[in-house]
Each structure stands twice: as C-alpha cells, then as structure tokens.
Amino acid sequence: MRTAYSVETVRAAERGLMARLPEGALMQRAAAGLAAACAELLGRVYGSRVVLLVGSGDNGGDTLYAGARLARRGAGVAAVLLSPERVHAGGLAALRRAGGRVVGAGSGTEPAAAAGIDRVEETILRADLVVDGIVGIGGQGGLRPEAERLAGVVAESGAPVVAVDLPSGVDADTGEVRGAAVRADLTVTFGTHKPGLLVDPAREYAGSVRLVDIGLGEVLPARPELEALQHADVAALLPSPGAESDKYRRGVVGIAAGSARYPGAAVLAVSGALRGGAGAVRYVGPAGDAVIARFPETLVSDQGPHKAGRVQAWVVGPGAGDDAGTVAEVLEADVPVLIDADGLRLADLDVVRERRAPTLMTPHAGEAAALLGVAREEVEAARLKSVRELAAKYRATVLLKGSTTLVADPASGLVRVNATGTSWLATAGSGDVLSGLAGSLLASGLSALDAGSAAAYLHGLAGRFAADGAPAGAHDVADAIPGAWRDVRR
Numbered sequence: 001m002r003t004a005y006s007v008e009t010v011r012a013a014e015r016g017l018m019a020r021l022p023e024g025a026l027m028q029r030a031a032a033g034l035a036a037a038c039a040e041l042l043g044r045v046y047g048s049r050v051v052l053l054v055g056s057g058d059n060g061g062d063t064l065y066a067g068a069r070l071a072r073r074g075a076g077v078a079a080v081l082l083s084p085e086r087v088h089a090g091g092l093a094a095l096r097r098a099g100g101r102v103v104g105a106g107s108g109t110e111p112a113a114a115a116g117i118d119r120v121e122e123t124i125l126r127a128d129l130v131v132d133g134i135v136g137i138g139g140q141g142g143l144r145p146e147a148e149r150l151a152g153v154v155a156e157s158g159a160p161v162v163a164v165d166l167p168s169g170v171d172a173d174t175g176e177v178r179g180a181a182v183r184a185d186l187t188v189t190f191g192t193h194k195p196g197l198l199v200d201p202a203r204e205y206a207g208s209v210r211l212v213d214i215g216l217g218e219v220l221p222a223r224p225e226l227e228a229l230q231h232a233d234v235a236a237l238l239p240s241p242g243a244e245s246d247k248y249r250r251g252v253v254g255i256a257a258g259s260a261r262y263p264g265a266a267v268l269a270v271s272g273a274l275r276g277g278a279g280a281v282r283y284v285g286p287a288g289d290a291v292i293a294r295f296p297e298t299l300v301s302d303q304g305p306h307k308a309g310r311v312q313a314w315v316v317g318p319g320a321g322d323d324a325g326t327v328a329e330v331l332e333a334d335v336p337v338l339i340d341a342d343g344l345r346l347a348d349l350d351v352v353r354e355r356r357a358p359t360l361m362t363p364h365a366g367e368a369a370a371l372l373g374v375a376r377e378e379v380e381a382a383r384l385k386s387v388r389e390l391a392a393k394y395r396a397t398v399l400l401k402g403s404t405t406l407v408a409d410p411a412s413g414l415v416r417v418n419a420t421g422t423s424w425l426a427t428a429g430s431g432d433v434l435s436g437l438a439g440s441l442l443a444s445g446l447s448a449l450d451a452g453s454a455a456a457y458l459h460g461l462a463g464r465f466a467a468d469g470a471p472a473g474a475h476d477v478a479d480a481i482p483g484a485w486r487d488v489r490r
C-alpha cells in the first residue's frame with residue numbers, strides 16, 4: 001500500500017521526530033537522498049552542470065545541502081537564490097565550502113540586476129540538471145512572478161528537473177494547481193507521499209516520484225489521508241472460490257442497464273461483470289437478446305428488477321436512457337447498489353441518501369459536476385475535494401473516474417487513488433465495463449470501497465494490456481481483465 005499524509009500530519013510527525021534527533025539530522029537525511037537521486041539521474045556527476053533554484057524555506061535548505069554533496073563529487077553547482085536575504089544560511093555556507101557558487105538575479109549578488117538576470121538564464125539554459133527547491137510543503141498558492149519566469153526558462157532549456165519534496169507551485173494537500181508550477185521529471189519526496197503527488201492535476205507535474213525514508217514512518221499515524229493499492233493489496237482483496245463454492249455462494253450480480261437506443265452498454269456492463277468474480281450474472285432490461293448473443297452464460301429477464309430473482313448486488317444506469325422506473329426499483333433493493341451513468345441523473349438522490357445497504361456511485365467529472373452543481377472544470381481542478389464532497393453529500397461511496405480515479409468512503413473519510421489508469425481508457429463504453437466489474441466484486445462480498453478501488457485497479461491494468469501502445473475498444477479492455485487479474489495474483 002502506498003500512503004499519503006497531509007501537510008499538517010507531516011509537520012506534527014516531523015516535530016516529534018526532530019525532538020529525538022540532533023539538530024539538522026532530518027535535513028541531512030533528506031539532502032543525502034536527494035543528492036543520490038540527482039547523481040543517478042545525471043549518470044556522471046563529475047563535470048556536470050547543476051542549477052539549484054532556492055527559495056526561502058527549508059525546501060531551499062535541503063536543496064543547498066544536496067548541491068554541496070554534488071559539488072564535492074565534482075559537479076559545477078550554481079545556486080539561484082529567490083530570496084537572498086532569507087536563504088537557509090547553513091545550507092548556503094555548506095554549498096560555498098564545497099565550491100558551489102551563487103548566480104543571482106536577486107538583490108546583492110550581482111552589481112547590475114539586468115546582467116544578473118542574463119547570467120541566470122544563460123546558466124539555466126546550459127544546465128544538465130535543474131533542482132527545484134523553491135517551495136515544498138510550506139508553499140502557498142502558485143509560483144510568484146520571478147519564480148514563474150525562471151520556471152519558463154527551465155522549460156525552455158529542456159534540462160531534466162528534479163523537484164524537492166514537491167513540484168513548487170502545486171498544492172500538497174489537494175493536488176490542485178491554481179497558478180504556475182514547476183514541471184518535474186522526478187520528484188524526490190521525504191518521509192511520506194503527500195496527497196498532491198498522487199492526484200491530478202498536480203501528479204502530472206511531479207513526473208515519477210521517489211520516496212526517501214527519513215525515519216518518519218514510525219511516527220506517522222496509522223490512518224493516512226489517501227492511499228493507493230498496489231498489486232499485493234488487490235490480490236488480497238480479490239475473491240477466490242473455495243471447494244464449497246457454488247455459483248450462488250460466489251454471489252450473483254444483477255445488471256439493469258441498456259435501452260433500445262443503447263443496447264451496447266448492457267453488453268459491455270455484462271462483459272465486465274462476467275470477469276469480476278461473481279458466480280452468475282443476471283441481466284434485466286430490453287437488451288437481453290444482444291446480451292445473450294454475445295454472452296450465452298448470462299441469465300436474462302425482461303420483467304424488471306423486482307421479479308429478477310435474488311442477487312447480492314445491483315448495477316444500474318449504464319445506457320439506461322430515460323428509464324427512471326428501473327432505477328427507482330433497484331434503489332429499493334436491500335443489497336449493495338452501484339449507480340452509474342444515466343442512473344446518476346435518474347436516481348432520486350434523497351432515496352440514495354437514505355439507503356441502508358451500501359451504495360457506490362461512479363460518476364465521471366461531468367456527472368460529478370452535475371451532482372455538485374458546479375462546472376466540470378471545477379471538478380477536474382479539485383478532484384479530491386469533489387469526491388469527498390460527493391461522498392458526504394450522498395452518504396455513499398463515490399468513485400470519481402479520471403486519469404487518477406479516486407474512491408471516497410463516506411464513513412471513514414478515507415480516499416483511495418488508483419494509479420493504474422491510462423489515457424487509452426478514455427474510450428466509449430469503458431465506464432460500462434468498469435461498472436459491471438465493480439458490481440461483480442460487490443456481489444462477491446467486497447465492501448463498496450474495496451470493490452470500487454479493486455475494480456479501478458484491474459480496469460486500469462486491463463486498459464494498459466489491451467492498448468499496449470495502440471487504441472483499443474472497451475470490449476478489448478473487458479477481454480483483458482482476466483490477464484490483469486492473473487498479473488495481480490502472480
């Protein structure tokens with residue numbers, strides 16, 4: 001399991017740890033890890049040209065100490081100080097002792113400010129590596145104008161960028177990017193991941209993320225703000241039939257989906273459900289012929305959910321068109337219900353709120369925006385906040401689809417983020433496959449949080465396998481689910 005903690009929690013843990021350690025020990029651990037990552041990226045440290053962008057806080061301090069380590073190994077290290085008067089004094093002294101130099105647009109480092117700016121630009125344009133130590137967890141808002149200008153020069157230089165703790169300008173707690181921010185190739189983060197490193201849009205600015213252990217693990221609380229499942233976690237969640245299992249004990253999932261206009265949604269939801277571990281899939285709706293033609297193992301009925309026979313979980317909504325009656329009938333069932341697509345528009349939300357059995361809602365950003373009464377762009381900009389609000393508002397588990405799919409649990413407030421997604425999954429019908437898969441996992445007994453997050457994981461992996469660098473259809477994704485399942489179990 002990969003876990004992320006908020007800035008407030010990190011700060012409290014750091015205080016506890018610092019009290020037990022000699023002064024400056026944590027910063028030295030951070031700087032050592034940072035320097036090692038930079039050296040690895042450079043390949044050859046001796047003779048390389050490294051530029052440090054140094055802000056006024058401890059993030060700049062880490063950067064200066066790491067720069068000193070690289071300078072001692074023979075790198076030419078130049079520091080650009082964004083606030084020379086408030087720079088980390090110990091870090092700067094260490095850099096100077098190691099032979100590093102300061103180039104500066106800031107006050108007092110060059111006789112003529114304009115000449116200073118030229119020199120800074122020139123130095124950045126010739127760099128083999130740029131280290132972004134402008135701000136870390138103490139950052140507020142986007143980059144300030146001077147830092148933004150430098151970030152532009154860095155982008156122009158094409159030099160690889162290593163961000164220190166976080167890409168400067170992104171919000172550590174929310175993953176929001178409200179102004180200009182540094183785009184990194186690698187982020188070296190200390191002690192624990194921060195939510196912003198795992199959630200878009202900030203995640204995209206971070207590049208790949210490397211965690212440096214500074215001993216924080218032992219003082220962090222057991223429950224994180226955000227967690228990301230990995231192979232072993234998903235493998236432990238997936239149902240596996242025992243010797244005593246029969247199709248009913250494995251769970252029956254009911255799919256109430258599709259319409260005369262959208263029969264394909266029914267077929268795709270069933271295709272996901274058949275790969276999700278339930279012992280049987282019951283289909284209810286007007287697309288039974290299309291479903292049977294493709295998947296003869298499906299139990300089909302056109303009598304409506306009440307008369308369909310027992311199921312352990314329902315999926316309602318994909319391709320439902322305007323069939324509000326079916327959605328209402330499904331919501332009356334005293335079993336877990338997954339509501340997707342048209343179902344999210346047709347459901348009586350007061351009924352959703354009052355349900356006693358678990359509900360899993362699976363909106364994309366547009367559907368989430370409609371449910372929250374905000375613009376789609378606002379949901380995309382603030383994904384973590386949006387998914388939490390939806391879960392609280394509807395007292396349901398909410399899976400917000402996207403490049404980083406989030407699943408929020410209403411009771412505990414825990415959010416899981418899925419890291420396996422691929423932009424190839426942004427294809428018609430892909431959501432229908434996901435809803436069937438998650439519904440099937442619900443029917444086999446997983447909680448809404450586990451079913452949603454395991455389904456997102458498998459679906460993302462299946463999308464990668466199906467696409468493998470080329471476009472794939474939603475039915476290809478469904479076909480790739482067994483391979484994803486085997487990969488996770490391996």
Ligand SMILES: NC(=O)C1=CN([C@@H]2O[C@H](COP(=O)(O)OP(=O)(O)OC[C@H]3O[C@@H](n4cnc5c(N)ncnc54)[C@H](O)[C@@H]3O)[C@@H](O)[C@H]2O)[C@@H](O)CC1
Nearest residue numbers: 014026027030056057058059135136137138139140142165
């Ligand atoms: N506290 C600790 O124990 C450790 C902290 N470490 C480092 O310390 C960092 C946190 O240090 P600080 O609390 O000093 O905070 P930062 O260094 O992240 O930033 C705070 C400083 O930046 C300024 N600032 C805020 N927003 C800005 C913006 N948008 N543009 C420009 N300047 C802005 C503030 O005025 C303040 O001076 C971590 O991210 C990590 O890199 C590491 O050394 C590990 C140990």
Ligand SMILES: [K+]
Nearest residue numbers: 132135164166
């Ligand atoms: K930074």
